[in-house]
Amino acid sequence: MGDLMRPGVWGVLATPFRGETLEVDTAGIERLVKHAEGAGVTGFTVLGVFGEAAQLSREERRLVLETVLASTDLPFVVGCTSLGTAPTVEEATTAVELVGDRLAGAMVQVNSADPAVLGAHLDAVHEATGADLVVQDYPVVSGVRISAAVLGDLVASRSYVSAVKAEAPPTPAAVAELTARCDVPVFGGLGGINLLDELACGAAGAMTGFSYPEALVACVDAWDPADPGRSRAALLEYLPLITFEQQVGIALAVRKECLRQRGLIDESGVRAPARSLPDSLRPLLSGHIARAQAL
Structure with missing residues (x-):
């Protein structure tokens, strides 16, 4: 599975709903997948925070995975919503069973600032499932804060970790520390709001969602440390919308x-x-979208 974890943009998929009962809209998932694949994403992150995985039943999570599997041949990272070891093992097992050799990693959240506790958690998930793991450091969601130095050393000692998703601000500093301490790809998140600085600090790309994934792909594809202006130009006009999307508390609804x-x-x-x-905020959003559509 490690060979699947390539640099680039791993698009985090939203889960669209329909009707008053908010049923999973599989046709909408298919359109999102096709659009992102056409935009040039490296792979997909399914059942992440922005996929509202924590609000889906076990059956709905399977439905989402099966829908994406049937819609693309690209590799997957599959999110695990829990901080507890037993339910994380259950979610990762489902990912392994459904996704098989297209699974680039089960994404497991940092669940403790104590490296011994976190290390035991990661070891248990890997040993129970055989899956490579993507370690997600997202304190806004998990409530757990760990130093990038401690996390980097822990990752470096575990060959089954295929990547780190760094979402603990300031993310550029975290990326720099992580890439100095471990050899796996480190991806930025948070909608791409710090993507340019994360790339400058060694990020392998982005593992995130944005309503214009083509902008993230263009930015990452253009990255050259000797000529960062090309990436800047690719993303600059989209930054107001990225910032608008990332408003705390309503980011999901905006996107x-x-x-x-x-x-x-x-x-x-x-x-x-x-x-x-x-x-x-609707008129402001419409204005942002009109400007983005004109690019």
Whole structure:
């Protein structure tokens, strides 16, 4: 599985819903996959935080995975929502069973700042499933803060870790520390808001969602440390929308409405406890999208 974890943009898929009951919209998933693949993503991150995986039933998670599997031949990273070892093993086992040799890694969140506890957790998941792991450091979601130095050393001692997703601000500094201490690819996240600086600090690309994945792909593909201006030019005009999408508390609702206005999904509903998009921001969002569409 390690050979599947290549540099580039790993697109985090949203899970579209339909109707008042917010049922999983498989046709919308297929459109999102086809669009991102056409934009040039390296692979997909499925059932991540922005896929609202924690709000999906076990059956719905399987449905999402099966839909994406049937829609693309690209490799997958599959998110595990829990911080506990037993439920993480259960989720990773499902990923292995369904995705098979297209699984680039099961994405496991940092669940403790104590390296002994975290190391035991990662070891247990790998030993139970045989899966390579992507370690996600996302304290806003997990509530756990670990130093990049400690995490880097822990990753360096575990050959089954295929990548790190660094989402603990300041992310450029975390990327620099992690890449200095371990040999696996380190990817930025957070919607690409710090992507240019993360690339400058050694990131292998981005593992994140943005309503214009083509912009992230263009930025990463253009990256050259000797000529960073090319990547900057590819992303610069999209940065206002990236910033707008990343507003704390409503980021998911903003991105889904962006995707709806782009015609990639039919409805932009989110499941509780996610907040809906405030009506006061809709005209601003439409303006951002109009400018992005004109690029």
